[in-house]
Amino acid sequence: MAALSGLSGLTAFVRRAPAGGSPHRNLVLDYADDLKLFRGPWRKLGLGLLIFLYLWAPGYFSNYVLGVLTICGVYAVGVIGLNLLTGYAGQVSLGHAFFFGAGGYAAAYLGAQRDWPMLLFLPAAALIGFVVGAVVGPFALRLRGNYLVIVTLGLVFLGEHIWKTWDSVTGGGSGTSLRGASVSIGGLDFRELEIAGSSYEKEQGMFWLVWAIVAIVALLAKNLVRSRAGRAMQAVRDRDLSAEVIGVNLARYKVGAFAWSSALAALSGALYGIVTNRLETGIFTLFLSITFVAMLIIGGVGTIFGSILGALLVSGGQQLIARNSSAFVFDPIIIASPGDSGFLSIGEFNNILFGLFIVVFLMFEPRGLAALWLRAKAWLLTWPFSY
C-alpha cells in the first residue's frame, strides 16, 4: 500500500498524461512550456552546438587564439552587466571602467595578498562592485541622460586617482601581480588542469573557466530580463515616469540595475586580473569605458547574446589588429615599433576604428549585430509571409 502511494506520488512528476493523438509542440500545456529557454528543436540544436564548441575549441585552437577568446569572454561578462544597465534599464553610464578596476584590485588584494580561494574572492569582488554600484546608483534617480553620463564619467577619474594613490592595494604606479592568486576549484587548478590523466595548459584551463562563467552570467541575465524585474527595467528604460505610474518602484530598479551591472563589471575585472596576472592603473581609463560602450552598441543594445557578440568582435578585433599591425594593410598607418612607418599608435588606431564603428552602428543599425540576426530570424520565422 505504501509502495503504491509512493508510485502515485511519482506520477505527479510525469507532466504529460499519455495522449490519444500527440499534442503538437505549439500547444502550451503548462505555463512551464512558456518559460523554457531552449524551446523547440532548433534551440536545442544550437545549445548542443555551443556546448560542443566549448569542449572542442581548447583542443583545436592555438594558445594564442585561446588567449584572445578568453579575454573576449572576460569582457563579455562586463558587457552583459552594462547591457542590463543601459540596454534594459536605459541608464547610460561611462563609469564601467571604474567598477571593472574595483573588481580587479579586489581580486588582486584578496586573492594574491590575502590568499583567499577563488570561490571566495571572485564573489567577493562581485559583491564589492555591487555595493559600490548601489552607492553610486542613487545619482540615477536625480539625473538622466547626458547629466548621468557626466557623473559616471567623473567616477573614472576619481577611480584613476584612487588606484594611483592606494599603494597598499593597487601597487600604485608599478602595478600589482595576481600570479599568487589561486585559480582552482577543489582539486582543479585551472592554470595546470589535469583531468582523467591528461594535462592541459594554462590557456586551455582559463578558456574553460572564463567561458563557463560567461555562460552562467548570460543565463542569469537572460532569466532576469524575462522576469518581473526585467520587465520593470524595460518599463523604466522606455519612460521612467510612465513606469512609475504603473507601479514600478523607480528607486529599486534604477539602483538595482546599477548594483547588478557594477557587480558584473567587477567580476569581469577580477577575471581580467587572474587571466592577465597583472593590473596597472593605465588600464582603467576612460578608453576602457568607451570600449565597453562600443562592445555594447556594436553587439546589440538590449540583447544578451548581442553582448557576447560585441565582446568577441571588438575585443577580438583589437587584439588581432595589435598582433597584425605590421601586416601590409595596417603597416602604412600603424607605428608597430619605434621608427616604423605610419602615423598612429595601435591604441589610437583601435580607438579611431571602433569609434567609427560606434558612429556607423548608431546611424544604420542602432540595435547592433544582434539586430541583424534577429531580423534574419524574423524573416525566416514568418516565411512564407512577412508577418
Add this chain to the structure above:
Amino acid sequence: MTAVLETPTAPGGHATESLPSTVLRRAATDPARVALRKKDRGRWKTYRWADYADRVTAIARGLAELGVQAGDRVAIHAENRPAWLFADLATQALGGVTVGIYPTSPAAEVEYLLNHSEARVLIAEDEEQVDKAFAVRQQLVHLERIVVIDPRGIDLDDDLLMTLAELEEIGRSSILDVEASAAAIDLSGPAIIVYTSGTTGPPKGAMLSHHNLLSAAANSGAAFGVSAETEVLSYLPLCHIAERLISGIDAVAQGYVVNFGESGETFLQDLREVQPTFFLGVPRVWEKLMAGITIRMADAGWVKRANYKLWMGVGRGVARRRWSGGRIGGLDKLRYALGWLFLYRPLRHKLGLSRARGVLSGAAPIAPQVLEFFWTLGVPVREGYGQTENTAQGTVTPGEDVRLGKVGPPVDGCELRIAPDGEILTRGPGTFLGYFKDPKATKEAIDADGWLHTGDVGVLDEDGFLQITDRMKDIIITAGGKNISPSEIENKLKVSPFVREAVVIGDQRKHLVALIGIELDTVGAWALQHRIGFTTYADLSRKPEVVALIDEWVQQVNGELAQVETVKAFALLPKELDPEDGEVTATQKVKRRAVETQFKDLIEGLYR
C-alpha cells in the same frame, strides 16, 4: 446497392452501447488517456476520460435531481466548450433529449426553440445567454431551471437560476446509477433534436435517434478517416450536426482528442496551436483562409512573393495531374518535395494544417478554385454532402479519386438515388426519426418507402458520383425559361478575397443581377493601400473605387460563364449580413428570401 437495415456495429462490437456508456467504459479501461483539451488563460488544460465520465455522471445525477426524466428535453445555449459535451451526454444518459441553441441566436429565437422543444432545463453559458432567456422569461412556459456554466456578472439570487457547479454538487451527493441508466436507454428513441437553420420559415426540430448517431460514428473511420490517434479542433457551432459528429459523437466512439480554443475570435491562433489531424471546414472558412493567405502574400517582400508564385505554379500543376488521373512521375515528386520545403510545409504550418490528413469541406457547395488552392498546398480537401436529416451521412469524396465539382459516392450503408424531378433521395441508418411535433413536415421529408427527400437537386454519373446542382427551391428560372443554379455563380464570385457574400437574383426576370457584400478586412486594407479614406462598412461600399474593384472582378467571372448565366448588374450591400437581422442563418448561410425582401429597392434599382 443493397439496403443496410440492421443495427450498425461500432468498432469493438459495441453495437448496443450508447455514447454515455462508451464514455463510462473508456473511463474504466483507459482513465488517464486524454479526451479533451481546453485553452484557458494561455494554457491547454487537459481532461482525461476519467474526468469526462466524472463530469457527465455528476451532471446527469444533478439533472435527475432536478426531475429530468427519460424523454425530457434539455437545451444547451453555449459556445463550444467541454461543459457542452458533458451536459449533452449527461442528458442522453438519462434517456433525455438534448437541444442545442446557436450562441448567436437572438432572444426571439431562444423563446421559439425553448417553447417548441418544451425544454425543462436550459444550460446557458454566461450572462449574455442568460439575459436572452430572461428577456423572454414570461413566455417560457415549460422552462423550470436555468443552469449557468459561467456565473460571472450574474445575480444568482433568482429561483430560476443555479450554477453548473451547484448542479454537480447536488449530483455528487446522489447515488443514481448513471451506468445502469445509460445502459437502459432505448437506442431507437431520440437522442438529440437539431433545429435546422431553415433558410425559409421557422426552424424545424429534426429528431435524431441514438442509432442514427451510432451509425454515423461507425462510419466516421471510413468516411472521415478518423481514429483514436486523431486530434481535432472544435470550432463550428456544436448545435450543427457536422461539429456535433466530430467533437462529440465520433470523438467518443473513436476515442480521440478534441481541443477547444479560447473563443470564436481566436480561431486562427487556436488552429495554429492545435494543428489538428482532422479538420472540417465550411466553404466560408476555406474562403476566409484562402483570402487570408492571398492578402498576406501581397504584403510580403519580393523574395517571398516570387517563392510563393513559383511553388504555387508547380503545386497547381501536380494537383491537376493528380485529379485528372495522370501519373505523378519522379520529376513531379522531386519538384513537389522542393515546394514542400520552400512553401507548402511552412505555409501549412502557419495555417495550422501541417498535420491535417483528413480534411473535409461540407455544409454548402464550395468553389472549385478554392479546392484547387488547398490541393496545391498539399491539403487534400475532400467534399462531403449530407444534412441534418440524414445525420450528415450522404456522400464523401474518396481520397484517391477526387473529381472537381462532385461530392463523391454515398457513404457505407447509405442508398442514394435521384427522383424523376431531379431531387436527391437518400435512405439508410442515418435517416432521422422525423421533425419534432411536426408530422406533416416529417411526411413530406420521408416517403412511404423510407426515402429522405433532401430538397437538393443533383445528378449521378455512371460511377455513382453525385453532383449537386443546388437547393431545389433556390434554382432560378429566368423569364426566358432557363434553369440556373445561383450558388455555382455565387461561389465563383466569392473566390475573390474582396467578396464575402454574393446573392444572385433573377427568378422570373430577364437576366441575372447580384447583391455583393464586400469583406471589410480585405477591402479595408486595399482601401488603405490606395489611400481611400472611409468610415464605416456602408461608406466603404459606396466608394466608387471599391465598386470599380468589384466590377472588374464580376466582369472576370462573367468571362467564365455562359451568356445566360452572366451577372448583368450588381449592387454592393450597404451592411454586413447578420444572423440577428435574420439575413443569414447561424451557420452563415444566406436566407435568400429574407435578403430579397430586405433589399427590395436595391434589387429593383438594378432592373431599372
